[in-house]
Amino acid sequence: MIDITTPTSKNYFTVQELQCRCADCERERSNGEGARGCASNVKEWFLSHLNRVRERVYCRPMPVTSGYRCTLHPIEARKAKRAMQEGKPHILGDHPCGVGVDVGVYGKDAHYLMQALHVYNWLHAQNELPQPFTAISPNQRGPHHKRFIHIGGNTDAPGRKRPWDWTY
Numbered sequence: 176m177i178d179i180t181t182p183t184s185k186n187y188f189t190v191q192e193l194q195c196r197c198a199d200c201e202r203e204r205s206n207g208e209g210a211r212g213c214a215s216n217v218k219e220w221f222l223s224h225l226n227r228v229r230e231r232v233y234c235r236p237m238p239v240t241s242g243y244r245c246t247l248h249p250i251e252a253r254k255a256k257r258a259m260q261e262g263k264p265h266i267l268g269d270h271p272c273g274v275g276v277d278v279g280v281y282g283k284d285a286h287y288l289m290q291a292l293h294v295y296n297w298l299h300a301q302n303e304l305p306q307p308f309t310a311i312s313p314n315q316r317g318p319h320h321k322r323f324i325h326i327g328g329n330t331d332a333p334g335r336k337r338p339w340d341w342t343y
């Protein structure tokens with residue numbers, strides 16, 4: 176049986192892939208500052224789930240193309256601006272909450288990663304535990320090297336229904 180509670184033998188995700196990679200954070204980092212966008216913003220429990228999927232279910236590399244994103248990150252800043260223009264409250268997404276990663280996979284790998292994430296969720300359901308991955312959203316259009324699967328761990332909230340999958 177797959178162990179869904181104990182820590183993995185190691186951590187498979189690097190600081191470089193988990194930290195915010197926006198221009199502001201990169202500048203802060205090069206100046207020797209930069210706590211704002213640091214990798215430790217990714218929630219410990221969420222990272223533990225990702226590690227268990229990596230080591231015990233998917234068993235292959237999971238290259239993170241986007242991990243934590245601060246609110247100045249262009250993608251997050253754009254969402255905030257759009258909400259303001261539409262007069263809607265801006266609800267933070269998975270990345271700025273530290274419970275979202277994009278994993279750069281396509282084709283066969285995308286197929287098996289999606290499967291692994293669902294199996295991992297299902298194991299929780301079988302044990303009457305909340306399912307950790309509340310968004311499993313594929314971006315599988317365009318050039319192969321730009322494709323990814325978004326994995327999110329936010330809970331249901333007003334303006335942010337979960338579980339909820341979307342496509343891009």
Ligand SMILES: [Zn+2]
Nearest residue numbers: 195197200245
């Ligand atoms: Zn940033």
